[in-house]
Amino acid sequence: MSGLVIDSVRKAFGATQVLHGVSLSVRPGEFVALLGPSGCGKSTLMRIIAGIDAPDAGRVIINDRDVTRAHPGARDVAMVFQNYALYPHLTVRQNIAVPLVMRRLSAWQRLPFLGGFAGAARRAIAADVERIAEPLGLAPLLDRRPAQLSGGQRQRVALARAVVRAPHVFLLDEPLSNLDAALRVTTRREIVDIHRRVGAASLYVTHDQSEALTMADRVAVMLGGRLLQCAAPADVYDRPANLDVARFIGSPAINLLPAEARDDGWVQLAGRATGLATAARGPLTLGVRPEAWRIGAGGWPARVEHTEFLGDGLLVHARLDDHAVLLRAEPDARIAVGDVLPIGFDPARALVFGADGARVAAVEPAHA
Amino acid sequence: MRRGEALAAWMLTLPAALAFLLLLLAPTLAAIALAFSDYELGVWPPHWIGLDNFREMWTDRGFRTSFVNTLVYVAIVAPVSVAGGLGLALLIEGAARGRTIFRAIFFLPVVSLTVAMAAAWQYLLHPTIGPVNAVLRAVGIAGPAWLSSSDTVLLSLAAIGIWESIGFNMVLFMAGLTAIPRELREAAAVDGARAAWDRFRLVTWPLLGPTALFVVVISLIRSVRVFDTVAVLTRGGPNKASEVLLYTMYTEGFTFLRLGYSAAITLVFLVIVLGLMLVQTRILDRRVHYG
Amino acid sequence: MGNAARLIVLTALALLFMVPYIWMVSASLKPTDELFRNHMALIPEHFAAVQNYGRVLREVPVAQYLWNGVVMCGGILFFQLLFAIPAGYALAKLRFAGREFVFGAVMLGLLVPPHVPALPLYVALSAAGMLNTFAALIIPSTISVFAIFLFRQFFKSLPDELIHAARLDGMGEAAIVWRVALPNAWPAATAFAIFSVVAHWNDLFWPLIVVTGQDRATPALGVMHFRTEEAGDDFAALMAACVLMTAPLVLAFLLAQRRFVEGISTTGLKG
Incomplete structure (x- = not known):
């Protein structure tokens, strides 16, 4: 199956077992929310999918390819970090272009003074950046630095940078947690729209059940390093698999x-x-x-x-x-x-x- | 309340203000004034001689040598200790274990008594009984008389200077590295920066900019101030080959008691230091902060 | 770079950095004639630690030098803190006419290296007949604009509410400085203390100017004196003296490594 498959992933930090054999799959075009309280291991799982951390056991398969040991940059994964992780010294335009520059230009073409030799490739990158920035309302902000943007604008830049190269898997790590309540509600909709346009297998980590229930096709409930249930929002609410899920879902x-x-x-x-x-x-x-x-x-x-x-x-x-x-x-x-x-x-x-x-x-x- | 607050503030500031005036401001101004006089210890009153001290400096071969030696010393020590400090910081930062031990070892020279370590270096570099030349002899090279040959003395002092200051720079760089959000390096990896060099170029180096600028300026200033090793090991010799600014200032002022001339040299030293700080605040600061 | 390669490179560099210490200690344990015969061996054939260290302890007032160093560093630090903490507090938390001016003076003072006022200070101390005294060693360094700057920055981050509460509790400004602000400024104070002690303990420039003879000689002067006047070619004894004089601060560093590194890197500003 293409998309994202996580197979019996285990991870311990020292003596603490953080993930007890988690399995989950996300189809292309599907939006799955990984829901759990802080400390349940959901961020660790996401970092393992991105390749930032390595699992102790288990496999990560992306688009039918076992990428468990692959470099993050070789996985066809894009990620929106909780604090956006925008490069503060680059403009919005440059920030969005980074994933394209890293993939399409050779090491020589990336050297600052030889950049001119890659004219055609660079023009293509510039066009792609503008194409992605336009619908997100970032066009007028392209030449600003992240420090000159509001929280919501930064968050959209982070989204743009993630989807600009049409990744196969799209990871979002609590992307709304730094926004105020009103902005959170409108941004939910934007994120779902972007997901539909990209058609990636999206995994959305959150501790906020209202986000998970409103946005996702399926909600994966995680507690204590175990995946307790993965089902449509209505099923998780109306037919929780066990007491823990029932207790956790619903407010x-x-x-x-x-x-x-x-x-x-x-x-x-x-x-x-x-x-x-x-x-x-x-x-x-x-x-x-x-x-x-x-x-x-x-x-x-x-x-x-x-x-x-x-x-x-x-x-x-x-x-x-x-x-x-x-x-x-x-x-x-x-x-x-x-x-x-x-x-x-x-x-x-x-x-x-x-x-x-x-x-x-x-x-x-x-x-x- | 406002009057009381102001009064209290001045009472609290007063000791520092008096000490500042007496021990810093007045002597600094006096040093500047002295630079334009022919004051010699015990000869009173001094005469105002305008720029004569500076004219003498211009023609004084001893001073010129001292000035050039200082520049050469700085040109060797500052770049090597900055690059070395950065290299060590990156190596240690990425090491899986032993970080504390390595940091301690490289930092040790910073807290060691310079004079004593200079003596240890003198023994190491001793032309006949020194281990360094013994090693060279073992591989068939006749080692030079490191500290007593005018060809190698400055180089030897620079090596000691680098050894002394590299750990200091390393610690500053390590502080700078910890201030870089981990997420940024992770984002770079996810964005496709697969080679360590790419991540360094994309994230580490630009974000280390303010630290790097600071370390460069500090290193320049610290190496312009070279004094201890010269005073202990070479006294400017042989044949002025290791004469440096502060040592010349010291001998002119406190050996020959020509305080006016010595003050003029101090002023040159001050102008260099101020110039370096100006470079830091005015020109470069703007290019490395991302506000 | 792989982890193993990284560790190998670091270990090699660390050994290289340790070379002066290793040979210093090794030489201090050897009889002098062995130094001249066998140049490379690290382990002495005959241990001569007793002779070498004995000679140093007999001929050099080691304890006197160390004590002088302690008095000088202690005196300097005491006055630096005494002057800088109240001033830093006033600049950070009190409103008064002239505050900007005072702060401007502090910033200006940061630019001046201590070598610049040295000449006139020497002349004044000499005229006052104060050469070769602790006062001459201590007084010029009692004002640290850098300390004022550091404490001002630190106190600025203290919440105003804390100060207001102390005032409501009936404390005067002086009491607030020592009983509220200072206890909260320990990190800054320790960092500065380490920075100050390391700098003055190792300083040669100023002691060399104001001290002649052994009565008030600091460790740095003591080593220099022993090297030029007495040791001659007795490198073994010289190395023993160096080990003795270097040991206190190095040991303190090894015991409180983290604090030292933090102290230097947070105060690294002044260099």
């Missing part, structure tokens, strides 16, 4: 309540039937997202402790037995602290996790 966070499967398979929460059946037996964890609760139509009494008005909704902090639960209500719901609400949930939207943390299939009685 406000999912409610996880201790439940139990009776010997006949029926799942009980706080001594009451949930209407769910499963093949597992014994103690379970029941996951209900805040918006999956139904207020006023159920059998569990929840005492309201605190409410937060969100504009498009009302976040209710309540207590069910000894457990804190979060519910999302309509913004105009009349709920006051101290109220005891009867709550229930849609069985179709509830998640059941076995004792080992993996999600287990649960069925509603109607389909049982």
Whole structure:
């Protein structure tokens, strides 16, 4: 398969195992977000793909070629660094041209005083730079130095430098983390547009789940050096592979309540039937997202402790037995602290996790 | 509050200001004035003689030799110790292990007592009992009398000077190298700079610009100030072959007690140093900072 | 360059750099006649350390030289800090008429090498009958514009809130300098201290001018004196003297290597 294939990559720094055999593949034209909290190993994985670090074991395959031991410059990979890593002494034009100059000109042609001999090649490079700068709005800035640009402009220069040579694999390492909130939202769209134009296999590292869920075709969730799940955004949200993914995805966070499967398979929460059946037996964890609760139509009494008005909704902090639960209500719901609400949930939207943390299939009685 | 603050500020600055006036400003101005006088220690009052000291310098073969020797010494020591310091810094920076040990070894001469190490060098370079010539004899070369032949004395002093200052430059370059963001070198690699030379040209050297300029100027100034090794090992000899500016200034002033003439030499020295600093701040600074 | 090649080159260069030290120590352990017979051997046939170091310790007041060096460097550093820290603080944190002027003077002072005011200072000290005293060794170096500059830069980075809080707590400006600013300036102070001690301990120019005789001779002068007046052709004893005089600072360096390197590279400015 062309595109990017990562096969059982392992990496340790000293005694710390950072990557425990990670495998992942990205097809050409696909946009995959690598999502995880800081320290989960996602940046290390990206650096291994780029060739900046070498893996202890495993392979990196780009466009059907094993590049595990290849130099970064020989991998057909482009990368946007978190701090952009623009060359401060070069103009925008020169910055964008670097990958082309390094690839198309020989060492002799790159010598400062002999540059004139490579006239045709240099003209082609100049044309390519302008072609890529135009749609990014960089045309008027081409002769400035990075220090004279705003954060958003620098970030676009970094993008332009990365895609100017149409790489096979396009890596982005938290490219939005240094931008302010408003700019972040507009730049998401720009990055996806660029990705579509280039058609590369793109891997986007982020710790921000809203970026991952909004931009990516697939989201790869990484925790503690392991890839826990790689699926479409809706699947990761609605059908997390295990408790860790469920806990990590979704804001406000999912409610996880201790439940139990009776010997006949029926799942009980706080001594009451949930209407769910499963093949597992014994103690379970029941996951209900805040918006999956139904207020006023159920059998569990929840005492309201605190409410937060969100504009498009009302976040209710309540207590069910000894457990804190979060519910999302309509913004105009009349709920006051101290109220005891009867709550229930849609069985179709509830998640059941076995004792080992993996999600287990649960069925509603109607389909049982 | 404002008045109180100003008062407090002046109280805090006063000791330094007085010391500055008495120990730096006044003597410097006095030295400049002396340069235009015929002052000799014990002969009072001195006479204003205008530019006579400088005219004498112009015709004084001893001074000319001293001036030229200083230039030759600087022309050897500064470039070699800058390039060597950079080379060592790059070598050590990329070494997988032993960085601290290597840094310590190359830096050792900087903290060693120059006078003592000059004596050690004298022993090393001794024409008959010195190990250097012993090694040369072993391979069939008759080594020169390094420090007592006018052909080699300046070269020998320059070698000692390089040995002394290379570690200093290395440390400055290493500080400059650590200040280069690691991401830039990584970006260069991803951008296709595959040879070490390409990454050096694209990232390291341009970003080392301010450090390099600084090291060059410091090296020039430090080598113009060569004194200790000359005073200990050669006293300007043989036959003035190792006479250098500060040593000439020292002997004129403190051996022959011709303070006026000595001050004039000091002034030449000051002008050279100021000129070098001007080069740094005015001309080159603009080309190596990327604001 | 491969890692092995790099290590080989570095090791070779390091050995080359060590040559003067190695031969210095080796020669200081050999009997003099061996120096003249066998020029290259590193390990002495007969150890003569006792004779060589004994002769040096008998004939040279080593302890006196080292003590003089300590007093000189200590005195210089003490006054440099005493003058520079309050001035640096005032320039960094207080507003007063003339501040720009004072700072301009500091910047101008940075341009003048210490050799320039040396002649008039010598004349003044000589007229005052102060040659051959600690005062003559110490006084001219007590003002370091570089120290003022360094501390000003350092204090500028201290948050203003800290100073305001100290004032609200009832401290005067002098108390703020010594009890708030200085404790926060240790990195700058150590760096400067190392720079200053290395520079003055090794300096030959000024001691050579103001000190004759042995009573106030610094280590540098002591070695020079022993070399020219007494050692003659006894290189073994001369090397022993060099080892003794070089050892203190070199040992201090080896013990606090990181601080030394940082001290020199952050203060490298003045050279």
